[in-house]
Amino acid sequence: MRIVVLAGGIGGARFLRGLKRAAPDAEITVVGNTGDDIHLFGLKVCPDLDTVMYTLGGGIDEEQGWGRTDESFTVKEELAAYGVGPEWFGLGDRDFATHIVRTQMLAAGYPLSAVTEALCARWQPGVRLLPMSDDRVETHVAIEVDGERRAVHFQEYWVKLRASVDAKAVVPVGAEAAKPAPGVLEAIAEADVVLFRRPTRSCPSARSWPCRDPRGGRRGRGAGRGPLPIVGDAPVRGMADKVLAAVGVESTAAAVARHYGTGLLDGWLVDTVDAGAVADVEAAGIRCRAVPLMMTDVDATAAMAREALALAERYAGDRRPAYRVWALPGLPEVAAGTTWPS
Amino acid sequence: MRIVVLAGGIGGARFLRGLKRAAPDAEITVVGNTGDDIHLFGLKVCPDLDTVMYTLGGGIDEEQGWGRTDESFTVKEELAAYGVGPEWFGLGDRDFATHIVRTQMLAAGYPLSAVTEALCARWQPGVRLLPMSDDRVETHVAIEVDGERRAVHFQEYWVKLRASVDAKAVVPVGAEAAKPAPGVLEAIAEADVVLFRRPTRSCPSARSWPCRDPRGGRRGRGAGRGPLPIVGDAPVRGMADKVLAAVGVESTAAAVARHYGTGLLDGWLVDTVDAGAVADVEAAGIRCRAVPLMMTDVDATAAMAREALALAERYAGDRRPAYRVWALPGLPEVAAGTTWPS
Numbered sequence: 001m002r003i004v005v006l007a008g009g010i011g012g013a014r015f016l017r018g019l020k021r022a023a024p025d026a027e028i029t030v031v032g033n034t035g036d037d038i039h040l041f042g043l044k045v046c047p048d049l050d051t052v053m054y055t056l057g058g059g060i061d062e063e064q065g066w067g068r069t070d071e072s073f074t075v076k077e078e079l080a081a082y083g084v085g086p087e088w089f090g091l092g093d094r095d096f097a098t099h100i101v102r103t104q105m106l107a108a109g110y111p112l113s114a115v116t117e118a119l120c121a122r123w124q125p126g127v128r129l130l131p132m133s134d135d136r137v138e139t140h141v142a143i144e145v146d147g148e149r150r151a152v153h154f155q156e157y158w159v160k161l162r163a164s165v166d167a168k169a170v171v172p173v174g175a176e177a178a179k180p181a182p183g184v185l186e187a188i189a190e191a192d193v194v195l196f197r198r199p200t201r202s203c204p205s206a207r208s209w210p211c212r213d214p215r216g217g218r219r220g221r222g223a224g225r226g227p228l229p230i231v232g233d234a235p236v237r238g239m240a241d242k243v244l245a246a247v248g249v250e251s252t253a254a255a256v257a258r259h260y261g262t263g264l265l266d267g268w269l270v271d272t273v274d275a276g277a278v279a280d281v282e283a284a285g286i287r288c289r290a291v292p293l294m295m296t297d298v299d300a301t302a303a304m305a306r307e308a309l310a311l312a313e314r315y316a317g318d319r320r321p322a323y324r325v326w327a328l329p330g331l332p333e334v335a336a337g338t339t340w341p342s
Numbered sequence: 343m344r345i346v347v348l349a350g351g352i353g354g355a356r357f358l359r360g361l362k363r364a365a366p367d368a369e370i371t372v373v374g375n376t377g378d379d380i381h382l383f384g385l386k387v388c389p390d391l392d393t394v395m396y397t398l399g400g401g402i403d404e405e406q407g408w409g410r411t412d413e414s415f416t417v418k419e420e421l422a423a424y425g426v427g428p429e430w431f432g433l434g435d436r437d438f439a440t441h442i443v444r445t446q447m448l449a450a451g452y453p454l455s456a457v458t459e460a461l462c463a464r465w466q467p468g469v470r471l472l473p474m475s476d477d478r479v480e481t482h483v484a485i486e487v488d489g490e491r492r493a494v495h496f497q498e499y500w501v502k503l504r505a506s507v508d509a510k511a512v513v514p515v516g517a518e519a520a521k522p523a524p525g526v527l528e529a530i531a532e533a534d535v536v537l538f539r540r541p542t543r544s545c546p547s548a549r550s551w552p553c554r555d556p557r558g559g560r561r562g563r564g565a566g567r568g569p570l571p572i573v574g575d576a577p578v579r580g581m582a583d584k585v586l587a588a589v590g591v592e593s594t595a596a597a598v599a600r601h602y603g604t605g606l607l608d609g610w611l612v613d614t615v616d617a618g619a620v621a622d623v624e625a626a627g628i629r630c631r632a633v634p635l636m637m638t639d640v641d642a643t644a645a646m647a648r649e650a651l652a653l654a655e656r657y658a659g660d661r662r663p664a665y666r667v668w669a670l671p672g673l674p675e676v677a678a679g680t681t682w683p684s
Contacts, residue, residue, distance in 0.1 A: 041442050041443075042442065042445055042446030043442070072414065072416055072435075074416065074435035074436060074439075075417060075436075075438050075439045075442070076439075078435070078438075078440070081439075082439065082443050082460075082461065082464050083464070093414075093416035093417050094416060094417075094420050096417050096438070097417045097418075097420030097421045097423075097424065098420070098424075100384065100417070100421065101421065103384055107384050108384075119424065121425075122423060122424050122425070
């Protein structure tokens, strides 16, 4: 079985760990979100790709879900001693090495997909990890501070401001011009099932992304698409509602399902506490099941992945005229919150 | 008193510490060698500037004379885990931060001189530290391996190969096109005395460097020039003789003095063990004194610096039609020994 997963960061990585257990013999291709990417200290940082790579490769800090285990912060402290920021992004020494290798290879002309493959040669994640695009995309968020509107990098909004102010708009800079990375469309075209979790925090709106038909209008080979873990009326991680609000979507399972709509989704998992929304979702033309979606441990996650695969199976053989996949997307360097020694 | 010192790495930094003690009220401008600079892991590394900065700023590893005190090597170990080299250059975590700041500022368009000033804002070295040039210069060494001639970066020759093979030629790539950094010629023009130590290891030959007349042929304000610590018949650090041989100069005090000649030098200090060479040097038209040159501690170094200043004073008021200063030298990126993850 060939499975393609469109995955973000912490949640996506944990979901993948469960999926590997649920389908140990499957060929899994992960199309990793790069919309959260950021340039920090002149280095290219791809938080979501790294979280997937570290998690599946056994190098993740399990407790916080991101960054490396057994991490130290000497480089960051020294940068702060030079007065060079930003200080709010937690880059550890081990993590720095990843960004240094990536940046050096990019500067030497390798595309991000080749760099990611090279990094994975070390981590052996057990899946094929592709960036969604080799082109640069960065998600910026419009906020209002003291009555003045300004744009901040998504990471600044999320990590520094902790979504404490309203997001007026979410702008995926570079998304329009970006092309899917080599292998992405091919993997989707050959997949038995395409799964995705809740859209990543930085990318709440399908509408704000370029929707592409990877099969160019050909009928697909049949693909179900799975779980979106919005549990109850609030996202599990607590802050995504701010971003959803910016694109005019309620943070309820049914509202998000309607937002994606039938053009994107065949099936949809909601949490058991949202069982009441099943009829609502199905009324919108999307098959829906209520199952436990909380990824409390690998076993629970594997069970959830099995439910997603089972739901997808119901669509096996189903042919749809076209379906859409988010294909993201380069832009001028905007290093968030960069400061120089004075 | 205004003193300009043309300085290399470890020895230059230690000499400067003695000079500051010997002349606490002097305005000291250091023109730092950048001919040993190298790109490692995509980062701009300026070993000599950093050694001066760390030494005078209290951050140096005193025992080895280079790199930071209390250093760790997490980033380097992680890079090695990715299979990314070179491994032979000892970049520590604290040191990495310096190169990251420098590289980021250079990429943002700041010249090396401005970057160096920004870095010194933290270290407060008590001297004005200027790179000899904002243009890129890298010293490459031609060697023969298994009968085949090839060029290596000076750092590879020096640090990795430990000068274990003969240097067939020393090539300062970019030197011809390089201009002195802003402030260098002005500092020399206004100096009461210009001092330099033994030419840095990577730059053994005045002939291989562009010699420039910083005063454009005007008569100078009078300047003596000082010590060159080649002690006995072999350089103190033991390997420079290989490099001197490549440019056809014996590693004796007298031979080096003759090599520089009267066009560059007014005065010359030799070690007391070389007292016999004094007459020889003076016969070549260069005033010479034999004094202890071993920089065993700061006091001994300060004493040596006083001798240099005393010798220079003998030339106060002396006018020379022109004198020469080494002004070095940009080039395409050649990262020494770079390897990629396979």
